[in-house]
Amino acid sequence: xxxxxxxxxxxxxxxxxxxxxxxxxxxxxxxxxxxxxxxxxxxxxxxxxxxxxxxxxxxxxxxxxxxxxxxxxxxxxxxxxxxxxxxxxxxxxxxxxxxxxxxxxxxxxxxxxxxxxxxxxxxxxxxxxxxxxxxxxxxxxxxxxxxxxxxxxxxxxxxxxxxxxxxxxxxxxxxxxxxxxxxxxxxxxxxxxxxxxxxxxxxxxxxxxxxxxxxxxxxxxxxxxxxxxxxxxxxxxxxxxxxxxxxxxxxxxxxxxxxxxxxxxxxxxxxxxxxxxxxxxxxxxxxxxxxxxxxxxxxxxxxxxxxxxxxxxxxxxxxxxxxxxxxxxxxxxxxxxxxxxxxxxxxxxxxxxxxxxxxxxxxxxxxxxxxxxxxxxxxxxxxxxxxxxxxxxxxxxxxxxxxxxxxxxxxxxxxxxxxxxxxxxxxxxxxxxxxxxxxxxxxxxxxxxxxxxxxxxxxxxxxxxxxxxxxxxxxxxxxxxxxxxxxxxxxxxxxxxxxxxxxxxxxxxxxxxxxxxxxxxxxxx
Amino acid sequence: xxxxxxxxxxxxxxxxxxxxxxxxxxxxxxxxxxxxxxxxxxxxxxxxxxxxxxxxxxxxxxxxxxxxxxxxxxxxxxxxxxxxxxxxxxxxxxxxxxxxxxxxxxxxxxxxxxxxxxxxxxxxxxxxxxxxxxxxxxxxxxxxxxxxxxxxxxxxxxxxxxxxxxxxxxxxxxxxxxxxxxxxxxxxxxxxxxxxxxxxxxxxxxxxxxxxxxxxxxxxxxxxxxxxxxxxxxxxxxxxxxxxxxxxxxxxxxxxxxxxxxxxxxxxxxxxxxxxxxxxxxxxxxxxxxxxxxxxxxxxxxxxxxxxxxxxxxxxxxxxxxxxxxxxxxxxxxxxxxxxxxxxxxxxxxxxx
Ligand code: SF4
Ligand code: SF4
Numbered sequence: 001x002x003x004x005x006x007x008x009x010x011x012x013x014x015x016x017x018x019x020x021x022x023x024x025x026x027x028x029x030x031x032x033x034x035x036x037x038x039x040x041x042x043x044x045x046x047x048x049x050x051x052x053x054x055x056x057x058x059x060x061x062x063x064x065x066x067x068x069x070x071x072x073x074x075x076x077x078x079x080x081x082x083x084x085x086x087x088x089x090x091x092x093x094x095x096x097x098x099x100x101x102x103x104x105x106x107x108x109x110x111x112x113x114x115x116x117x118x119x120x121x122x123x124x125x126x127x128x129x130x131x132x133x134x135x136x137x138x139x140x141x142x143x144x145x146x147x148x149x150x151x152x153x154x155x156x157x158x159x160x161x162x163x164x165x166x167x168x169x170x171x172x173x174x175x176x177x178x179x180x181x182x183x184x185x186x187x188x189x190x191x192x193x194x195x196x197x198x199x200x201x202x203x204x205x206x207x208x209x210x211x212x213x214x215x216x217x218x219x220x221x222x223x224x225x226x227x228x229x230x231x232x233x234x235x236x237x238x239x240x241x242x243x244x245x246x247x248x249x250x251x252x253x254x255x256x257x258x259x260x261x262x263x264x265x266x267x268x269x270x271x272x273x274x275x276x277x278x279x280x281x282x283x284x285x286x287x288x289x290x291x292x293x294x295x296x297x298x299x300x301x302x303x304x305x306x307x308x309x310x311x312x313x314x315x316x317x318x319x320x321x322x323x324x325x326x327x328x329x330x331x332x333x334x335x336x337x338x339x340x341x342x343x344x345x346x347x348x349x350x351x352x353x354x355x356x357x358x359x360x361x362x363x364x365x366x367x368x369x370x371x372x373x374x375x376x377x378x379x380x381x382x383x384x385x386x387x388x389x390x391x392x393x394x395x396x397x398x399x400x401x402x403x404x405x406x407x408x409x410x411x412x413x414x415x416x417x418x419x420x421x422x423x424x425x426x427x428x429x430x431x432x433x434x435x436x437x438x439x440x441x442x443x444x445x446x447x448x449x450x451x452x453x454x455x456x457x458x459x460x461x462x463x464x465x466x467x468x469x470x471x472x473x474x475x476x477x478x479x480x481x482x483x484x485x486x487x488x489x490x491x492x493x494x495x496x497x498x499x500x501x502x503x504x505x506x507x508x509x510x511x512x513x514x515x516x517x518x519x520x521x522x523x524x525x
Numbered sequence: 526x527x528x529x530x531x532x533x534x535x536x537x538x539x540x541x542x543x544x545x546x547x548x549x550x551x552x553x554x555x556x557x558x559x560x561x562x563x564x565x566x567x568x569x570x571x572x573x574x575x576x577x578x579x580x581x582x583x584x585x586x587x588x589x590x591x592x593x594x595x596x597x598x599x600x601x602x603x604x605x606x607x608x609x610x611x612x613x614x615x616x617x618x619x620x621x622x623x624x625x626x627x628x629x630x631x632x633x634x635x636x637x638x639x640x641x642x643x644x645x646x647x648x649x650x651x652x653x654x655x656x657x658x659x660x661x662x663x664x665x666x667x668x669x670x671x672x673x674x675x676x677x678x679x680x681x682x683x684x685x686x687x688x689x690x691x692x693x694x695x696x697x698x699x700x701x702x703x704x705x706x707x708x709x710x711x712x713x714x715x716x717x718x719x720x721x722x723x724x725x726x727x728x729x730x731x732x733x734x735x736x737x738x739x740x741x742x743x744x745x746x747x748x749x750x751x752x753x754x755x756x757x758x759x760x761x762x763x764x765x766x767x768x769x770x771x772x773x774x775x776x777x778x779x780x781x782x783x784x785x786x787x788x789x790x791x792x793x794x795x796x797x798x799x800x801x802x803x804x805x806x807x808x809x810x811x812x813x814x815x816x817x818x819x820x821x822x823x824x825x826x827x828x829x830x831x832x833x834x835x836x837x838x839x840x841x842x843x844x845x846x847x848x849x850x851x852x853x854x855x856x857x858x859x860x861x862x863x864x865x866x867x868x869x870x871x872x873x874x875x876x877x878x
Contacts, residue, residue: 008864266864272865273865274866274867390542390641392642393542393545393602394807394808394810394812395756395807396807396817399812399813399814404863404864406863407812407861409812410856430863430864430866442540442545443541444541
């Protein structure tokens, strides 16, 4: 069966600039002096310190072997961390957060042993590697132990994603569509380890009972340097070990944000994932190719997720390249590996992520986490002219590119007036933060900044409401308990009184009988 | 907060507001050229006057409102309003027509509402409506187009008429001007003539308005350029043009003596200009794709109603202003379906997670 490619509303082709990072071979980085593993899970859930210390699997000053488990059992929102290299655990320190400008994040501080050789990007598995025997439950537990999370940016624990999806999955999609210009870490991986990716996909498909495995990549990758597809095509020949699985390799048009999960699913299946649902509601699960590769590594080599490919690129970087780096490496070390900046630092606009939806990196001491795809250095010359922004002229450019089919100008007006509740009704939470609206806005409005702010506000509001609801519930429960107790007491009293009355009436009956007997006696006498 | 995080977009947008407005001005060049060819030098003086008034008013108001004058003058939006206004008034209209028109357009309709992006009404049309009410006579005296008169007023005549008013020319003014075809149709109809009787006059030319049809063509070309440049989408122009044809065709087919032909409706007045340059004004128009179409159809219907029964020969300006008032309502009921949401139901209990 072959998949026809549909489209999604909005979007825009962007110049990809991927060749910049691809011009050099993938390199590994000399072991950094110190690593700082950020303790910040999926969706910015803050952790308090005692919560962390409770779950540390190591003690301060302890020697660490490479791959040793550092944290455990903090729930799915905070996947496990492992020591990327051998070293000494020095405790928990605060480092500037990569994405939230001006905020700090608690990190596990590791003093590394610099005599060890850096870890290289592992070789590819041969296409006919047999699948190990592992039950779905074992696989999920194992992935959780190995700290496997979505490597496309969201860092959602893969085990949890599988648990939510289990039952009713028909298709596993491996997303090799790089979201934004410049980012090329997935392309590098797909060129080096297509077999590993497909193997990871087969493991996932088998565990989830899926009948189809789709590997999706952008079509220009076909002809940029040789072909990504050749590598894949060699691995997806009908496989004797799982003949029931239908493996397909699909090239999708490179229209930003094609790599966004819901947009990709729409393109491949022509179905929209319901706004309040998950892809599994339409029988699909979608994982990044790098995640699939880390699943394969975790199962076959027993390797925890400790390293990832990061693109260090952009016109401000001396030697743009893809680097295989330990999680927790400070940004400075990565930039150093790529030859530093090629112009004065004051000219540089440093970004984590891509140019359209990325965040400004304000402090180069910030360490990378499992969701860091790209460190991008743009130069002043690439910046919007500093005219600042004009009022919205309602030109509608943003409406015509918005893949979530929102009215970005209306959301902007509501958000900037502080009317977040109204913005919510107009679909603020449906914004996928692709940043295209800001990219085309002739008034240079920082639209995405406003949306992120508004969403933060809404989440805070929601948290408050939840907290209030919880308090209310507790209060009501207490009232109910009190009432119940009161009622019980009342009932007991009633019962007692009834008993007494019954007693007293019995008493009076007795007395009456005695009286009657006495009268009788008196009458007789 | 935002100020601190105002780091996006990280790349220059493809266009800024001045470039968008600049494209609109470029798209108006064919119309200006045809206008000059048909009616002579007048348009250039009118353009200079209108742009001059617009920029001065804008500068003064920005100063008063303590906004950066240079930045906002450079956005060219005042110039676009001025050019549209200049193209709408008779080429020999006296200078104070521009003055009053721009006063209403820039000061009242635009700056008092909060400047670019905040005006509820289309500034050029506010200006035009103001002068058509203030100077009804001056606004009907159009120069006879070259296609009929074989000549156009010379530089001197134009200059004197605009600077000193039409009286300064005495009888010459009557000799070189006449009512517009739409006006003629209206008075003819009021006199009880049938359309075919009125239509014999050479002023109705090939498609219903000699000379004017070339102007309509020039707007069409400019408008297609704007669509090609993706400054506007095809929705509004198509809705206006197609709307006009669909609404007027049945009547004309039934009784051409009573109803004007669709082509005449389009060629004789400013509907084509409206389709590409007025109804497409983003600020005072609807924000939603569906709303834009409803807005356009509304403009067409009201224009045709005013032409047929109203007190003014061409109703575009009033139709646009009336529809501007409905925009908030239209926007409210045409919110598009969001990705992943069911088709009809608007869910109020959206999750934040
Ligand atoms: S692109 Fe910018 S100016 Fe245009 S409607 Fe959207 S927010 Fe307004
Ligand atoms: S950032 Fe949000 S509002 Fe803007 S285009 Fe993307 S999805 Fe639409």
